Amino acid sequence: MKEEVAICNACSNVNCFIKKHIHLDQMKDYIDRKRSFGCKKSQQFIIEGAPIQGLYFIYKGKVKTVKTGINGREQIVRFTKDGDTVGFRGFGASKRYLIGAYALEDTLLCNFSNEDMLDILRNVPEITFDLMLFYADELNKSENKIRKIAQMNVRERVIDTLLYIHKKFGQINGIIELDLSRKEIADFAGTTEEQVIRVISSLKKELLIKSVGKKIGLINIDKLQSEIREHKYL
Incomplete structure (x- = not known):
């Protein structure tokens, strides 16, 4: 071929x-x-x-x-x-x-x-x-990320990462078009794989996100954005 x-x-x-x-x-x-x-x-x-x-x-x-x-x-x-x-x-x-x-x-x-x-x-x-x-x-983006990692708690960092990935790659049929492992999410958010798994499990129970295999879909984007809104204006 x-x-x-x-x-x-x-x-x-x-x-x-x-x-x-x-x-x-x-x-x-x-x-x-x-x-x-x-x-x-x-x-x-x-x-x-x-x-x-x-x-x-x-x-x-x-x-x-x-x-x-x-x-x-x-x-x-x-x-x-x-x-x-x-x-x-x-x-x-x-x-x-x-x-x-x-x-x-x-x-x-x-x-x-x-x-x-x-x-x-x-x-x-x-x-x-x-x-x-x-x-x-x-x-500017790099400086903002350093600030967010220093000031956000683990849940906020994971939410910020999911929102960033959603904005960058978009969703098709309610699922973000990116096949990422939990470790890769952790490596971007500046935390551990175990913490990411716990946060994602919690967000799913709250009906804020869903998952299909390794892929994740954001259900309530407004609610997710509201959790980190104060960090966007610092």
Whole structure:
């Protein structure tokens, strides 16, 4: 079976940096040199500490970005989907990746080399400007997450994580379209798998959420949002 290829001209991801600027004449040569490849579910395509091999753009699929913490435990720092950028942490400032990345489902990726990305940033000001705003937004999100982990209790952190995943990936037939283990939820919320299991069990009994296998659906989003509303305004 022929492997699927990511074709920029056929891409429907309007939020992708490359797609947004594909109309620019100077982008043609860079797009011709980019490579695309598929990753199977759970496959790692960025290894933390490995030499940087440019930036990745998700053509189709879902990805988790991780950072190794104390005792070798992986902390999930970001979830990404179609059109999102992966591998930007440390790009341009480090020779090695500061994060690792895994496919959460079968995923098709575009990759632009270090040389081409640096050349793009020097010669395509529209992308440079957008990337600067992107970095500023990601920094703000990271600072907000640190604050929330410090100030929220475990239940609030799990609720905040479920609401974030719901907003990022949406629901189909009342179920969030992301197959996450309880450990992965814990790794993003900054808690333990056991605590996540207890909170999810409690939320199900309160008829705030439901589950189908590992997948979760939010039943009463307004009630969940009200539990963490005070943290949104600090």
